[in-house]
Structure formats: C-alpha cells, structure tokens
Amino acid sequence: MRNADNPFTDQALVHGALYASVGRITQRTGALHRARVSGRHAGEVIADLACEAVGTNEILVADLGCGRGTTTRMLADRLPTATILAVDLSAALLADARMRLPGPRHVGAILADFHRLPFPDGVCGLVVAAFCLYHSPSPNRVITEIARCLLPGGTAIFAVKSADSYTELDQLVVRSGLDPEATHRPSLYQAAHSGNITELAAASLSVRQVRNETHRFTFPALADVAKYLATSPKYDLSPALAGSPAALAAALRQRVPDAPVTATSVVTYLVALRPSEAPP
Numbered sequence: 001m002r003n004a005d006n007p008f009t010d011q012a013l014v015h016g017a018l019y020a021s022v023g024r025i026t027q028r029t030g031a032l033h034r035a036r037v038s039g040r041h042a043g044e045v046i047a048d049l050a051c052e053a054v055g056t057n058e059i060l061v062a063d064l065g066c067g068r069g070t071t072t073r074m075l076a077d078r079l080p081t082a083t084i085l086a087v088d089l090s091a092a093l094l095a096d097a098r099m100r101l102p103g104p105r106h107v108g109a110i111l112a113d114f115h116r117l118p119f120p121d122g123v124c125g126l127v128v129a130a131f132c133l134y135h136s137p138s139p140n141r142v143i144t145e146i147a148r149c150l151l152p153g154g155t156a157i158f159a160v161k162s163a164d165s166y167t168e169l170d171q172l173v174v175r176s177g178l179d180p181e182a183t184h185r186p187s188l189y190q191a192a193h194s195g196n197i198t199e200l201a202a203a204s205l206s207v208r209q210v211r212n213e214t215h216r217f218t219f220p221a222l223a224d225v226a227k228y229l230a231t232s233p234k235y236d237l238s239p240a241l242a243g244s245p246a247a248l249a250a251a252l253r254q255r256v257p258d259a260p261v262t263a264t265s266v267v268t269y270l271v272a273l274r275p276s277e278a279p280p
Contacts, residue, residue, distance in 0.1 A: 007233035008188045009137040019090035024231050025067060027245070031228035032217060035263075039215030042159055042267060043071040046130055047078040049209075049271055053155040056081050059125025062149070063087060064114045064142075065132025069097030075128065076107050082125070087112050114142050119149040130159035133192035133200075140200055147204040150274035156205055158270045162194040163187040165265035166217075169229060176255040178248075179235045188234055194268040205272035212268050219261040223249040 007013050019025060033041075050061070058081045063072040066086035076084045083106035088094045094109050101107045112118050114129070115136065127146045133139040146156050164187065173182040187193065192200060194212065201207050219225035226249035229235065230242065241248045252258075 006186050006188065006190060008135050009191050011137070013233065014135050015089065018233060019093055021092050022068065022096045025093065027227055028231040031219075031224065031231075035217040035219045035224060035228075037216050037218050039213055039267065042130060043074040045211075045213070045269055046071055046128060046157055046159060047074040049157050049269060050075055050126060050128070050155075051078050053157070053271060054079065054082070054126050057125060058082065059151075059154075060123055061085065061126040062117070062119070062124050062128070064117075064127060064129045064146070065089075065135070066097050066109075067093050069100045069109075071128065071130055072097060072107075073101055076102050082106070084108070085110055087114065087117070089113055115145060117145050117149050121148055122151050122154075124149045124154055125151055126155045126157070128157045130157070131161065133158065133160060133197075134189045136191060139192040140203060143200055144204045147274050152274055152276040154274045156201070156272045156274070158197055158201060158272070160192050160194055160197045160268050160270075161189050162266035162268070163189050165189060166263045168261070168263040169225065169232075170234070172225070172252075172256065172261060173229065173235055176252050178237060178241065178251060178255070182235055185234060188232075194266050197268055197270050201270055201272045206275050207270060207272045209271040210268065211270075212266055215265045215267055217263045217265075219263070221260065222252045222256070222258045225261045226252060
C-alpha cells in the first residue's frame with residue numbers, strides 16, 4: 001500500500017522501507033535492465049562523461065546515491081588515478097556496494113545524506129548524482145551542497161529521468177483495475193527530472209552539456225513486468241499483491257491479456273562546472 005502522494009520525496013520512506021534492503025532495488029533495476037531494448041547503460045554513459053571531464057587527474061570523486069555501486073565500479077575502472085568514494089543513505093545498499101567495489105585501491109564508501117555532505121569546501125574534482133535527486137523535496141539544496149564541495153572548475157554530472165517515464169505501466173495498472181488512480185498521481189520523478197534539471201543546476205553551477213537519450217523497454221510477459229511493478233511505491237495495491245511479483249502477475253493475468261508490455265523513459269545527462277574563482 002502507498003504511504004504518501006510522492007513516496008520518492010517522503011523522507012521517512014527514503015530513510016526506511018524504500019532502500020532498507022538490497023533485494024528490492026536489485027529486483028527493480030534487474031527487471032528494467034532485462035527489458036531494455038534501446039538506450040545505453042547509464043553507468044557507461046556517466047563513466048564516458050567523467051573521462052571526458054577529468055581525464056587522468058588525481059582527484060577526489062564522490063558518487064552520490066551510489067546504491068549497489070554499479071556506477072561507482074565503472075568510475076573506478078575508468079578513472080584509475082582518482083580516489084573514488086561511494087556515498088549513500090542506505091546502510092544496506094552501501095554494504096553491498098562495498099562488497100562489489102575494487103580494493104584495496106583508493107575506493108571507499110561513506111554513509112551520508114546528500115543534503116549534508118561530510119566534505120570540506122572545495123575538495124571534490126568530480127561529483128556524480130545519478131537517479132537520486134528526485135528523492136529530495138528540495139533538489140536545489142542538494143545541488144548547492146554539491147557546488148560547495150567541488151573544487152573551482154570541478155565537474156558535476158547529473159542523471160535524471162523524464163517525469164513521464166514508464167507511463168505505459170501506469171496505464172496497464174489502470175486497465176487491470178488494480179489501481180484505477182495510478183495515472184492521476186504525480187510522477188515519482190517530479191522533484192528533479194528531464195524538464196527541470198537544467199534550471200536546477202544553473203542556479204549553482206555553469207551548465208556545459210545536456211544530453212537526452214530515450215530508453216525503450218519490452219517486458220516479454222506479465223510475469224516480467226510484475227517484477228518491476230511490485231517494487232514501485234507509486235501503486236496502491238492490496239497487501240497481498242504489494243511486493244509479491246508472483247501474486248501480482250497472477251492478478252494481472254486475470255484482468256488483461258498476457259502479452260509483451262512496452263514502456264519508455266527519457267534519461268537526461270547534464271554536465272556542469274563550479275565556476276573558477278575570479279582572480280584578485
């Protein structure tokens with residue numbers, strides 16, 4: 001059952017149930033990755049942008065909202081001279097990230113809230129915030145904090161989704177009758193999305209590049225799409241269905257044809273710099 005109009009910005013849920021275990025996010029991202037038929041893996045794009053921005057410089061890199069550390073690992077592989085820090089608010093996800101990161105090279109993990117980063121002013125050469133800004137009710141605060149931590153001339157890389165991502169799945173849930181209001185609720189990504197990220201970033205940083213990429217997904221059957229839907233806090237499902245892909249798939253098959261389901265999402269990558277200090 002849903003607990004808030006926008007669960008992604010409900011800090012009680014963000015600090016608690018949404019990321020309290022590794023299994024839930026693994027199921028969610030795994031379902032999407034298996035269904036993706038076009039669009040590069042976001043971690044690969046971010047790693048490319050990071051290499052373009054910082055090259056072989058010996059800098060401090062912070063990967064905010066690192067989750068299970070997939071992008072962090074790619075950054076560590078592509079930036080061998082940098083010190084890489086994985087940062088997340090979830091102790092469970094951070095523990096899993098630690099297990100997956102290379103060692104004993106300069107790679108570490110920090111439990112922290114991105115509204116209050118545990119870094120002095122001007123120490124990071126690169127900060128990455130991928131698919132996490134929409135968990136803040138005030139993403140401008142997070143970007144201001146990122147700007148504070150960056151060296152003058154340092155780089156920030158953001159990745160967000162379009163506000164209308166996966167609306168086809170909302171429509172499926174409505175057609176099934178399992179949650180008739182699914183299409184009327186605010187987007188989970190409304191706080192920070194493709195349509196407002198440039199404005200948000202430009203308030204604190206100098207925007208240098210914005211790249212949009214459409215990702216398309218095809219879930220072969222209802223059992224496949226149920227693995228994603230069961231992890232989404234957007235839907236007001238009965239307790240018997242929420243969190244249970246098998247039960248949800250069975251309920252869907254009773255109501256809609258068991259056929260492939262397609263969905264789309266625009267992923268926006270934005271690269272910005274902290275302006276260099278003006279000469280005296």
